[in-house]
Amino acid sequence: MAVSTRWWRSAAIYQIYIRSLTDASGDGVGDLAGIRSRLPYLRDLGVDAVWITPWYPSPMEDGGYDVADYRDIDPLFGTLAEAETLIRETHEHGLRLIIDLVPNHTSTRHRWFQEALAAGPGSAARERYIFRQGKESGAPPNDWKSVFGGPAWTQVPDGEWYLHLFDVSQPDLNWELPQVRAEFEDVIRFWLDRGVDGFRIDVAHGLIKQAGLPDLGLTGHERIGAADRVDHPHWDRDGVHEIYRSWRKVIEPYGEDRIFVAEAWVSTPERLARYVRSDELHSAFNFDFLRCEWDSAALRKVIDTSIGALHAVGAPATWVLSNHDVVRHVTRYGRANPDAPVDLETGRRRARAALLLMHALPGGVYHYQGEELGLEEVEDLPEEVLQDPTWERSGHTDRGRDGSRVPLPWQGTEPPFGFGPDGSWLPQPPHWRDLTVAAQQRDENSMLSLYRTALHLRREHPALGEGELSWLDSPEDVLLFRREPGLVCAVNLSRTPFPLPPHERVVLASEPMPDGKLLTDTAVWLEV
Secondary structure, three states, rough: OOOOOOHHHHHHHEEEEEEEEEEOOOOOOHHHHHHHOHHHHHHHHHOOOOEEEEOOOOOOOOOOOOOOOOOOOOOOOHHHHHHHHHHHHHHOOOOOEEEOOOOOEEOOHHHHHHHHHOOOOOOHHHOOOOOOOOOOOOOOOOOOEOOOEEEEEOOOOOOOOOOOOOOOOOOOOEEEEEEHHHHHHEEEEEHHOOOOEEEEOOOOOOOOOOOOOOOOOOOOOOOOOOOOOOOOOOOOOOOOOHHHHHHHHHHHHHHHHHHHHHEEOOOOOOHHHHHOOOOOOOEEEEEEHOOOOOHHHHEEEOOOHHHHHHHOOOOOOOOEEEOOOOHHHHHHHHHOOOOOOOOHHHHHHHHHHHHHHHOOOOOEEEOOHHHHHHHOOOOOOOHHOOOHHHHHHHOOEEEEEOOOOOOOOOOOOOOOOOOOOOOOOOOOOHHHHOOHHHHOOOOOHHHHHHHHHHHHHHHHHHOOOOOOOEEEEOOOOOOEEEEEOOOEEEOOOOOOEEOOOOOOOEEEEOOOHHHHHEEOOOOEEEEE
């Protein structure tokens, strides 16, 4: 594959939720062989790289984000030799491969945690995690809550408590301990030596906890990020940056084209920019854009503040609409408010427009598998199939994230729609027969066709990718900006048709434009 040391600054990266792409073994769960079989599809789609969710040995209490061994592959997905083959074949298809790294916590099945339980209070083995005595009242050491619901502490038989900001099966590591830091630097080298092109860092903002573990004062549910405060005792602590500066020194000898991508839920774009300074990580997900309402003023503010904060430290902006942890954006855009019923026609129309908006912005883009098919959140999964730990931890009040993780439909008219030979670990809606890859490939106006065209144009057009944008005068609720050389993007969020500005030709439109006007919730690229 061609070498470009700055490829990641404007890359299109496709997220693979490994359990749900394709099942080759017949057990109903996606696997490495399934990914290998889909590499031609991903190449032809027009993405530059794939990011694969955790493939490590795991009891799967949290879909693989509870890691028992960071240097091997779970037999559910394949073998280490198969992973090495996948890395090689990904490169042969002109793609790069990024893997998930989960440094905030391990599984309770990890050798270190088993040693900590056996060694008892005060042992060196327990220093690798965050064990504490409870309060005299018998309560946990502090009032911290789990992101998945309930307290963030669990008591072991000898009376001590261990911290888990997520599930009880995911004990937090003690990143103040040099042994923990050295272990992960070695894990990074292990996978770089096998040819991976980078790492997506799970919960990158959570590794360091405030000394003394002070009470937070929470009475309700914890969130994954410090959206409403900077001085949070366990999110976005300044100490995380020392860790990432050391990681940068580990990865740089492998070449400038190897990268780190941060999952960091923080309070402001300026706080996010701290993670991607020149001696730290390379890129970070832009969750402000993902969470933004379908509103022109809000979108413009997010675009401006994101570009401004990241460019100030020499980092590229990134744009993302969905991932495996949030409600799919077709569903989000199809609701007038969180409690309203979903209008999927509106949701898909807005999703098509958002695709053109996102790909016209400077920087990199991330796509979550299935969004190129226009898949919606599956909100009526039977309770007995739900596997997200949030369902149990919340006392069956929060259905969790399984609705965004339903296996992809590839072909045919009946489930599992070519996902595998015999069923799927989560059931697919029967109406997805109209959204399969095979069905959409035959339709030049389908969501899949729009994605392919946008991705290929983004790679080929000199105005797209890295660079700057300039806003143009436009009516309220219309986003209108220019990329150089000579490309204008217009997005109409108003209720009134918007006459196209003077142009030489239409490069790409999300929907037909009768009488040369951009209709409500549509977008267009124009060559000028």
